[in-house]
Amino acid sequence: MTERTTCAVIGGGPAGMVLGLLLARAGVEVTVLEKHSDFLRDFRGDTVHPSTMQLLDELGLGERFARLPQSRLEEIAFPVSESERVVVGDLRRLRRVGVRHPYIAMVPQWDLLDLLADAAAEEPTFTLRMNTEATGLIREGGRVRGVRYRTADGATGELRAELTVACDGRHSMARAQADLRPKEFPVSFDAWWFRLPRRSDEQASALTPGMRAGRFGIVIPREGYFQIAYIAKKGLDPRLRARGIARFREDVAAMLPWLADRTGSLESMDDVKHLDVRLNRLPRWHVGGLLCLGDAAHAMSPVGGVGINLAVQDAVAAATLLAGPLRRGAVRDRDLARIRTRRLLPTALVQLLQRLLHRMVVTPVVTGSRPGPPKPFIGLMRRFPRAAFVPAYLIGVGVRPEHAPRFARRAPARD
Numbered sequence: 001m002t003e004r005t006t007c008a009v010i011g012g013g014p015a016g017m018v019l020g021l022l023l024a025r026a027g028v029e030v031t032v033l034e035k036h037s038d039f040l041r042d043f044r045g046d047t048v049h050p051s052t053m054q055l056l057d058e059l060g061l062g063e064r065f066a067r068l069p070q071s072r073l074e075e076i077a078f079p080v081s082e083s084e085r086v087v088v089g090d091l092r093r094l095r096r097v098g099v100r101h102p103y104i105a106m107v108p109q110w111d112l113l114d115l116l117a118d119a120a121a122e123e124p125t126f127t128l129r130m131n132t133e134a135t136g137l138i139r140e141g142g143r144v145r146g147v148r149y150r151t152a153d154g155a156t157g158e159l160r161a162e163l164t165v166a167c168d169g170r171h172s173m174a175r176a177q178a179d180l181r182p183k184e185f186p187v188s189f190d191a192w193w194f195r196l197p198r199r200s201d202e203q204a205s206a207l208t209p210g211m212r213a214g215r216f217g218i219v220i221p222r223e224g225y226f227q228i229a230y231i232a233k234k235g236l237d238p239r240l241r242a243r244g245i246a247r248f249r250e251d252v253a254a255m256l257p258w259l260a261d262r263t264g265s266l267e268s269m270d271d272v273k274h275l276d277v278r279l280n281r282l283p284r285w286h287v288g289g290l291l292c293l294g295d296a297a298h299a300m301s302p303v304g305g306v307g308i309n310l311a312v313q314d315a316v317a318a319a320t321l322l323a324g325p326l327r328r329g330a331v332r333d334r335d336l337a338r339i340r341t342r343r344l345l346p347t348a349l350v351q352l353l354q355r356l357l358h359r360m361v362v363t364p365v366v367t368g369s370r371p372g373p374p375k376p377f378i379g380l381m382r383r384f385p386r387a388a389f390v391p392a393y394l395i396g397v398g399v400r401p402e403h404a405p406r407f408a409r410r411a412p413a414r415d
Helices: 014-025 050-058 062-066 091-097 109-121 173-177 237-243 245-255 257-265 307-328 333-367 375-383 385-396
Strands: 002-010 030-033 071-073 075-079 085-090 104-106 126-129 132-140 143-151 156-166 189-197 206-212 215-222 225-233 273-275 290-292
Touching: 002 014, 002 143, 002 307, 014 030, 014 109, 014 126, 014 307, 030 132, 030 156, 050 062, 050 307, 062 109, 071 215, 075 091, 075 385, 085 091, 085 375, 085 385, 091 385, 104 215, 109 126, 132 156, 132 173, 156 173, 156 307, 173 290, 189 237, 189 257, 189 333, 215 245, 215 333, 225 245, 225 333, 237 245, 245 257, 307 333, 333 385, 375 385
Parallel strands: 002 030, 002 156, 030 126, 075 206, 156 290
Antiparallel strands: 071 104, 075 085, 132 143, 143 156, 189 225, 189 273, 206 215, 215 225
16 A cells, blocks of 8 residues: 655654644644554653753643642752752752743653644544554665555554655664664763652652662652652663562662662562663764654663653754745755754753763762762852752753744633
């Protein structure tokens, strides 16, 4: 079976769904291929930053988003003793520069994706194909002309397109087949994600790392539970699993003693999900007829939780710059190159910040050479608490935040 569309998007994650929605609002025929039957996956990027909430407002979706189950983070703080913590990022200070949502919303990613899918379904030129896995690129005359796909029932077909956009993550099939190879930056650690119960009387509005004896954990308050990131040396996953869940519980209790009374909720190592942390960036984000966005163009570290928001910003920039060429049916290589040119600076600066945090904070802790952040940094934040505005702005808003193009803006949608 051979079908046609104007823009084929591989992957129904945040970048793919935002791109599909915006292009459809521009009147471009767009088809999103998502290999799963739904969006329900644990421990995906759930941090929705102020810049993304501003975008949702501009798209007329802010009120729908506000009704989703969510918790709010207003601070990023480091413990420096049993009784003291130092705030290094205060998002509440963003009010002073007109930021409408001065907090990070912790929202299950599947809820956000369902919201975007529902909004896009209202556009006549939008199609979402679930249970449809892109298996290969169609290449003719030196250009990508679409994708081959396979459905859950084994049927195969071709979807031909003027433009194919790879939003299929850090292990992108499309990127590999186009022979686009990212530059890798060294990362010394991996992350293991799991949940611990949260009591109804436990109020928390801060993202708080815990550091002790070579262990590094990040506690993220969620609706009804705490989401924990256990950070340790890269390559330890087989060893951690071989040691078993009892030893892992002991490690968690030593790292986060205030949560020691509930580690028994971890029944086996199957409750602990491993993330191979990568930090990389493509030198070139396109070949003829194919564009890479989000993790397919630049895999981010979980430090700062910025990955989902950078992916959304990529999608907004791509829709803004490509809607016209797609409507005309003539997307040139120089049109695709403009996306990377626009998004390179914010991407490179965030990755530079992550690399500095890796070197100054995470790596010394997991290697046991230092128990926490550098003392001069902690001293600076104690002496000048207003300096917490800077990390908050870089994480919450970032450099060159994108705004919804005029053609995609709508009045608030009321259900």
